[in-house]
Amino acid sequence: MKVATANQMRSIDKYCIENIGIPGIVLMENAALKVVENIDKYDSFTIVAGTGNNGGDGLAIARHLIVKNKKANIYLIGTPEKMSKDCKINYNILLNMNVKINTINQGEDLKSLKESVSTKQVTVDSIFGTGLSGEVRGIYSDVISIINKYSSYTVSVDIPSGLECDTGKVLGISVKADKTVTFQLNKKGFLNPESKKYTGKVKVESIGIPNFVVEKFI
Numbered sequence: 670m671k672v673a674t675a676n677q678m679r680s681i682d683k684y685c686i687e688n689i690g691i692p693g694i695v696l697m698e699n700a701a702l703k704v705v706e707n708i709d710k711y712d713s714f715t716i717v718a719g720t721g722n723n724g725g726d727g728l729a730i731a732r733h734l735i736v737k738n739k740k741a742n743i744y745l746i747g748t749p750e751k752m753s754k755d756c757k758i759n760y761n762i763l764l765n766m767n768v769k770i771n772t773i774n775q776g777e778d779l780k781s782l783k784e785s786v787s788t789k790q791v792t793v794d795s796i797f798g799t800g801l802s803g804e805v806r807g808i809y810s811d812v813i814s815i816i817n818k819y820s821s822y823t824v825s826v827d828i829p830s831g832l833e834c835d836t837g838k839v840l841g842i843s844v845k846a847d848k849t850v851t852f853q854l855n856k857k858g859f860l861n862p863e864s865k866k867y868t869g870k871v872k873v874e875s876i877g878i879p880n881f882v883v884e885k886f887i
């Protein structure tokens with residue numbers, strides 16, 4: 670089975686967007702729908718989103734769960750100003766749907782997150798994906814501790830947040846997922862036996878990237 674590094678995934682995504690003309694938001698929507706397919710047997714969710722494209726996946730996942738009349742509590746770490754273009758698109762759609770988005774800025778907000786993670790069936794981890802760089806610190810670290818302590822079932826989007834894509838090393842702290850739905854290709858870091866503790870069961874899902882594009886980079 671082919672495996673990809675973060676840079677290879679970034680190059681593949683970039684080539685798709687710039688040379689083939691598949692917009693990033695289409696890849697993001699495909700990614701979100703694949704995660705929803707893997708979790709829609711459940712009824713209640715806590716979605717924890719960062720402000721990069723991994724967070725954008727999470728916001729799109731939340732939208733599809735809500736449209737399916739599931740209970741979905743959304744927690745955003747970071748400010749909308751920091752959002753990537755595609756994350757912002759999914760954020761604005763949810764605002765236009767009058768969906769409540771809880772923001773986590775300080776300790777007080779963590780109580781509400783703990784309450785949701787402890788009572789909903791599934792926690793969706795869409796904090797960081799292949800864009801994680803450097804140690805996880807501060808409020809991000811607090812959020813991951815809460816997920817690891819109180820979540821009964823955790824699904825990580827693309828990569829457990831806190832795990833380094835290329836090595837499978839923990840950068841300070843990482844989400845311990847029961848299942849990781851990773852996009853298009855398995856990740857090199859998942860070959861590290863130590864990573865199993867954090868990825869849980871890994872499911873590789875295509876997000877519509879043509880094979881010839883993958884073969885250009887791997």
Ligand SMILES: NC(=O)C1=CN([C@@H]2O[C@H](COP(=O)(O)OP(=O)(O)OC[C@H]3O[C@@H](n4cnc5c(N)ncnc54)[C@H](O)[C@@H]3O)[C@@H](O)[C@H]2O)[C@@H](O)CC1
Nearest residue numbers: 682693696697721722723797798799800801802803804827
């Ligand atoms: N078009 C694409 O590139 C697609 C990407 N996808 C998703 O996008 C992800 C990659 O997205 P990005 O490259 O935006 O990056 P991520 O969303 O993985 O994370 C980057 C964000 O986290 C912040 N960050 C990074 N390291 C940090 C640290 N140590 N402490 C605090 N904040 C930190 C960055 O400032 C940035 O806001 C993939 O894992 C996948 O989930 C999918 O939507 C498929 C399409």
Ligand SMILES: [K+]
Nearest residue numbers: 794797826828
């Ligand atoms: K993640």
